[in-house]
Amino acid sequence: MSTRKTSLTDKQAKNGTSKYVLERCASVNEYYDVSFKVMLLGDSSVGKTCILVRFKDGAFLGGNFIATVGIDFRNKVVDVDNLKVKLQIWDTAGQERFRSVTHAYYRDAQALLLLYDITSKPSFDNIRAWLTEIHEYAQKDVVIMLLGNKSDMAAERVVKKEEGEKLAKEYGVPFMETSAKTGVNVELAFLAIAKELRHRATQQPDEPKFQIHDYIESQKHKPGCCTTV
Numbered sequence: 001m002s003t004r005k006t007s008l009t010d011k012q013a014k015n016g017t018s019k020y021v022l023e024r025c026a027s028v029n030e031y032y033d034v035s036f037k038v039m040l041l042g043d044s045s046v047g048k049t050c051i052l053v054r055f056k057d058g059a060f061l062g063g064n065f066i067a068t069v070g071i072d073f074r075n076k077v078v079d080v081d082n083l084k085v086k087l088q089i090w091d092t093a094g095q096e097r098f099r100s101v102t103h104a105y106y107r108d109a110q111a112l113l114l115l116y117d118i119t120s121k122p123s124f125d126n127i128r129a130w131l132t133e134i135h136e137y138a139q140k141d142v143v144i145m146l147l148g149n150k151s152d153m154a155a156e157r158v159v160k161k162e163e164g165e166k167l168a169k170e171y172g173v174p175f176m177e178t179s180a181k182t183g184v185n186v187e188l189a190f191l192a193i194a195k196e197l198r199h200r201a202t203q204q205p206d207e208p209k210f211q212i213h214d215y216i217e218s219q220k221h222k223p224g225c226c227t228t229v
């Protein structure tokens with residue numbers, strides 16, 4: 001399958017929906033109650049586009065690697081606790097030369113999925129630098145999740161799962177290993193983010209806070225979890 005990773009003009013990008021739209025809206029014939037922007041970040045080739053395509057279309061983009069140019073987005077509406085949540089998911093270019101383009105989009109994002117590749121030590125080592133950038137450019141209350149992608153490549157693994165867990169714990173962010181190839185944990189990652197954002201947007205002061213870490217742990221241990229086919 002051939003994919004061309006396209007970039008958007010600023011005008012197209014700014015046509016996105018605003019924060020916490022709590023009204024019934026139609027987006028390409030799909031109704032939703034609330035809309036959020038989620039951004040995929042991480043070094044080039046860690047699998048950001050593949051994770052998005054797996055979640056959106058249930059497919060894997062194998063074959064030749066074509067780096068993303070600039071930034072691109074796709075929408076997906078998911079049901080979260082009786083509310084239709086639209087995730088507008090921004091796929092960014094991991095290459096350094098596009099960094100100044102993508103910085104401009106950080107502040108509009110309500111959630112960030114930060115990826116590294118379990119077969120690439122540099123991509124893991126760069127996570128701290130990514131978190132520094134996030135703290136500089138993103139909203140203070142942005143939801144961050146760390147993902148160690150390509151978990152299907154066990155033979156080539158150079159980053160232990162425990163290392164990912166330790167780093168995530170240090171920064172107080174949820175963590176899981178994913179595979180865009182097999183689908184493991186991909187849906188869970190996006191659904192956990194959608195749930196967290198949905199609860200933040202609609203939560204009453206007397207309601208208990210949604211616990212994303214607990215939710216992920218409870219779902220990981222469910223039979224049949226967490227493959228998108």
Ligand SMILES: Nc1nc2c(ncn2[C@@H]2O[C@H](COP(=O)(O)OP(=O)(O)OP(=O)(O)O)[C@@H](O)[C@H]2O)c(=O)[nH]1
Binds near residue numbers: 182
């Ligand atoms: N085995 C395996 N390969 C993967 C996985 N995810 C991505 N790949 C491969 O890794 C390469 C890079 O994937 P992309 O999704 O294009 O990477 P990216 O992070 O979007 O890269 P940039 O656009 O440059 O930022 C491609 O050849 C994919 O087929 C995975 O979970 N498992």
